Amino acid sequence: MELRNYMEDIVLQHLDMVLDRYPTCCRCDQCRQDIAMIALNNLKPHYISTEKGELFTRINSLAAQYQVEVIGAIAKAIEIVSKNPRHEKKA
Numbered sequence: 184m185e186l187r188n189y190m191e192d193i194v195l196q197h198l199d200m201v202l203d204r205y206p207t208c209c210r211c212d213q214c215r216q217d218i219a220m221i222a223l224n225n226l227k228p229h230y231i232s233t234e235k236g237e238l239f240t241r242i243n244s245l246a247a248q249y250q251v252e253v254i255g256a257i258a259k260a261i262e263i264v265s266k267n268p269r270h271e272k273k274a
Contacts, residue, residue, distance in 0.1 A: 188228045193253050194219050201257040208265045217269060221260035226253065 198219060202208060229249075 186230060186232050188223075189231050190226050190229050190249070190253070191219075191223060193249055194222050194226070194257060197250070197253050197257060201254055201261065204258070205261050205265065208261050209268055209270075211270070213270055214264050214268055217264045218257065218260040221263055222253070222256040225256045225259065 198215065202210060202215075202218075208214070226249075
């Protein structure tokens with residue numbers, strides 16, 4: 184059995200789609216990770232315990248329930264990271 188916060192998978196599934204709406208946002212690994220962490224810290228965790236083979240099926244079926252909430256959290260995180268990246272801004 185595997186214990187997993189499936190919100191992490193849902194955030195990662197939606198990250199690129201939401202980033203596409205912010206073309207000036209940095210997409211480096213550091214900024215992507217910061218965006219995901221901020222979004223996850225602002226979302227209620229949802230843990231599941233399941234066999235690995237069932238994990239993706241459960242995640243996909245539950246993702247629709249939280250899609251609006253997740254997209255909103257990612258968008259807010261993008262705004263925060265864009266204003267305060269943890270690296271030098273590109274010229």
